[in-house]
Amino acid sequence: MSTRAGFVALIGEPNAGKSTLLNRMVGAKVSIVTHKVQTTRARIRGVAMEGQSQIVFVDTPGLFQPRRRLDRAMVAAAWGGAADADVVVLLIEAQRGVTEGVERILEGLEDIGEGRKVALAINKIDRVQAEVLLGLSQKLNEQYPFVETFMISAEKGHGVVALRHWLAGQVPTGPWLYPEDQIADLPMRMIAAEMTREKLTLRLHQELPYQLTVETEGWEERKDGSAKIDQLIYVIRDGHKGIVLGNKGETIKAVSKAAREELEEFLGRKIHLFLQVKVRPNWLDESERYSQMGLNFKDGNA
Numbered sequence: 001m002s003t004r005a006g007f008v009a010l011i012g013e014p015n016a017g018k019s020t021l022l023n024r025m026v027g028a029k030v031s032i033v034t035h036k037v038q039t040t041r042a043r044i045r046g047v048a049m050e051g052q053s054q055i056v057f058v059d060t061p062g063l064f065q066p067r068r069r070l071d072r073a074m075v076a077a078a079w080g081g082a083a084d085a086d087v088v089v090l091l092i093e094a095q096r097g098v099t100e101g102v103e104r105i106l107e108g109l110e111d112i113g114e115g116r117k118v119a120l121a122i123n124k125i126d127r128v129q130a131e132v133l134l135g136l137s138q139k140l141n142e143q144y145p146f147v148e149t150f151m152i153s154a155e156k157g158h159g160v161v162a163l164r165h166w167l168a169g170q171v172p173t174g175p176w177l178y179p180e181d182q183i184a185d186l187p188m189r190m191i192a193a194e195m196t197r198e199k200l201t202l203r204l205h206q207e208l209p210y211q212l213t214v215e216t217e218g219w220e221e222r223k224d225g226s227a228k229i230d231q232l233i234y235v236i237r238d239g240h241k242g243i244v245l246g247n248k249g250e251t252i253k254a255v256s257k258a259a260r261e262e263l264e265e266f267l268g269r270k271i272h273l274f275l276q277v278k279v280r281p282n283w284l285d286e287s288e289r290y291s292q293m294g295l296n297f298k299d300g301n302a
């Protein structure tokens, strides 16, 4: 039997469950997840094996109406991921249905749908009555010619085996693109920075998570098998620095502990994590910050 391998882009509105689905498909937490919108900022690849097929899932930032440079770069990265893929899976949140945002995505798909298969995955089916799903599926299929429709719960796992099985048969025949046991291709420094950003996003409120970024500055291997990791958290205002630190430093301490524990589990060894907060009023307009995030600065041009 010949091997197959290809790229499957997961696209959809922010919060649709793309990263949750990627992690479930891969069987490990490769992409960060929060209950807030716009968690994922760049394309994140996760590799899954299914029989003789290697499926390279591409998690993308949510598609929304961008306002800032960062937003535009994120949305461009998402559409770029779809345009480069062999198969696109559009995730829709069952309980939200066909929003204006979804309508805009369907229009966008008209442009890039040519030459690739586009499937529909209605996610979070654990949150709605079964009757709702049929109507939603019909409505969406009238608006766009999806090659297949799946009803899934990325979080609970319903329907994901069927989706992965189907995808395995859709990717083109050809040699595998990654070693069989590889699950991600993001550099560890970036995965580590993302883990810290996830913990910050979970603890901070309102706009703050959208106005900070995390970078791994140093990574030092120690003789005892542990690693010392230094990270910088860039914020845009003095006031934000105080909030990130928290009363007597308790917020940053809690963030650091949670991120370190997750990193230790991921890497299977002891980690010493040091976080430093820096005020950098213009980081959102600095090209270096974008390359650190895995984004193209020019994509953010208005």
Ligand SMILES: Nc1nc2c(ncn2[C@@H]2O[C@H](COP(=O)(O)OP(=O)(O)OP(=O)(O)O)[C@@H](O)[C@H]2O)c(=O)[nH]1
Binding pocket: 012, 013, 014, 015, 016, 017, 018, 019, 020, 021, 032, 033, 034, 035, 036, 037, 038, 039, 040, 041, 060, 061, 062, 063, 123, 124, 125, 126, 127, 152, 153, 154, 155, 156
């Ligand atoms: N009830 C339920 N919640 C889900 C399901 N899938 C994802 N979620 C939740 O939805 C929220 C958003 O999930 P993410 O995976 O971060 O969504 P995303 O599409 O990657 O979001 P962005 O990165 O912001 O574009 C999280 O709180 C998930 O736990 C599901 O099948 N059922």
Ligand SMILES: [Mg+2]
Binding pocket: 018, 019, 020, 031, 032, 033, 039, 040, 059, 060, 061, 062
């Ligand atoms: Mg995400």
